[in-house]
Amino acid sequence: MFGVIVVGIGIAGSVRIRDLLNPLQSSPSENLKLVGFVSRRDLGEFNKVKQICLEEALQHKDVDAVFICTDNQNHEESIRRFLEAGKHVLVEYPMALSEDRVIELWQLAEQKGKVLHVEHIELLTEEYKQLKKEVEGKKLIEGVLQFTGGPLDEQRSGFPSFSGIARLTWLVDLFGELSVTSADIEEKKEQSYSKLTAHLVTAENRPLTWIEERGPGMKREKKFHFSFTSGVLDALPPPPSAAVGPFMQDQNLFAQKLLGQVSREDLATEKKRILHCIHLAEKIRQFCGH
Ligand SMILES: NC(=O)C1=CN([C@@H]2O[C@H](COP(=O)(O)OP(=O)(O)OC[C@H]3O[C@@H](n4cnc5c(N)ncnc54)[C@H](OP(=O)(O)O)[C@@H]3O)[C@@H](O)[C@H]2O)C=CC1
Numbered sequence: 001m002f003g004v005i006v007v008g009i010g011i012a013g014s015v016r017i018r019d020l021l022n023p024l025q026s027s028p029s030e031n032l033k034l035v036g037f038v039s040r041r042d043l044g045e046f047n048k049v050k051q052i053c054l055e056e057a058l059q060h061k062d063v064d065a066v067f068i069c070t071d072n073q074n075h076e077e078s079i080r081r082f083l084e085a086g087k088h089v090l091v092e093y094p095m096a097l098s099e100d101r102v103i104e105l106w107q108l109a110e111q112k113g114k115v116l117h118v119e120h121i122e123l124l125t126e127e128y129k130q131l132k133k134e135v136e137g138k139k140l141i142e143g144v145l146q147f148t149g150g151p152l153d154e155q156r157s158g159f160p161s162f163s164g165i166a167r168l169t170w171l172v173d174l175f176g177e178l179s180v181t182s183a184d185i186e187e188k189k190e191q192s193y194s195k196l197t198a199h200l201v202t203a204e205n206r207p208l209t210w211i212e213e214r215g216p217g218m219k220r221e222k223k224f225h226f227s228f229t230s231g232v233l234d235a236l237p238p239p240p241s242a243a244v245g246p247f248m249q250d251q252n253l254f255a256q257k258l259l260g261q262v263s264r265e266d267l268a269t270e271k272k273r274i275l276h277c278i279h280l281a282e283k284i285r286q287f288c289g290h
């Protein structure tokens, strides 16, 4: 059994607590036991789980692993502290807000011999699985992926190429390693509006454009337009509902990693994808002069 603590009780942290309390029968998650949670607020209890302070969580001998569900700007410090304390780490994406920090933290996890898992629910939704199946075997000519959503505070969430890393992860998982050719950002700070446009190319030099646009009243939505030699893909029927939600699938994968049930090869592939996406996010930020 692995004792787990959840840090940061926002949307993601609440879902994590719900899923930790309700593992699927005979799933790897049955090996996780929720010990408590940490919050900056004084909540006392949440779903009958007790709040403990950060220092106690770091030192508690019954805590083997942490789920870090705080704001993006806090991920780096939390990952470092829990790894230093000898705990396994699951962190909500993005892992951290610069490529250098991500590389350092990965080295620390390896030094400490601990699992460092970066949640990737964007690859685990039915919507994405359907898209992946459609794209497989097709030859890309060019493509656009456009995201819109409500405003995010850049101080707390980081530069949009980091907070929007799920879109980069889609593109990399669909089309392989990419290079950034240019990027710019239009910002109206007083209106909480931003629009990032990044131009990328595949290894075969096929162009991809990523647009991440956020502003008040904008609906959370993804649109894509991919031209293949065999025709255009710009819509898919609504996906079937999932038997197991994406956070729970991600939790099962983390539990499998703790149990040593994930192959070295799979671990290396995942790490490579995460580092590559962070590298692209860093390049995009540089192109935007930030
Ligand atoms: N919502 C979702 O569907 C998904 C979210 N994520 C990721 O999960 C993380 C959390 O997102 P989400 O739950 O949506 O965001 P919320 O804003 O709902 O929650 C974030 C929580 O982080 C804590 N927090 C806020 N500011 C600070 C700070 N300065 N220092 C330490 N902790 C802080 C707070 O918890 P408290 O007050 O309890 O300390 C807050 O409730 C992000 O990294 C996001 O990218 C990833 C995939 C999906």
Ligand SMILES: C=CC1=C(C)/C(=C/c2[nH]c(/C=C3N=C(/C=C4\NC(=O)C(C)=C4C=C)C(C)=C\3CCC(=O)O)c(CCC(=O)O)c2C)NC1=O
Pocket: 011, 121, 122, 125, 149, 163, 164, 165, 166, 220, 246
């Ligand atoms: C309703 C308000 C709502 C908020 C505030 C919200 C926040 C939110 N959703 C995210 C991703 C995500 N959020 C979800 C799913 C959900 N997340 C949820 O809070 C809910 C209710 C669902 C599903 C019904 C998924 C699957 C992702 C991964 C990225 C994606 O595929 O869009 C992220 C991570 C950053 C990002 O990729 O943009 C944030 C901050 N999502 C929302 O839907």
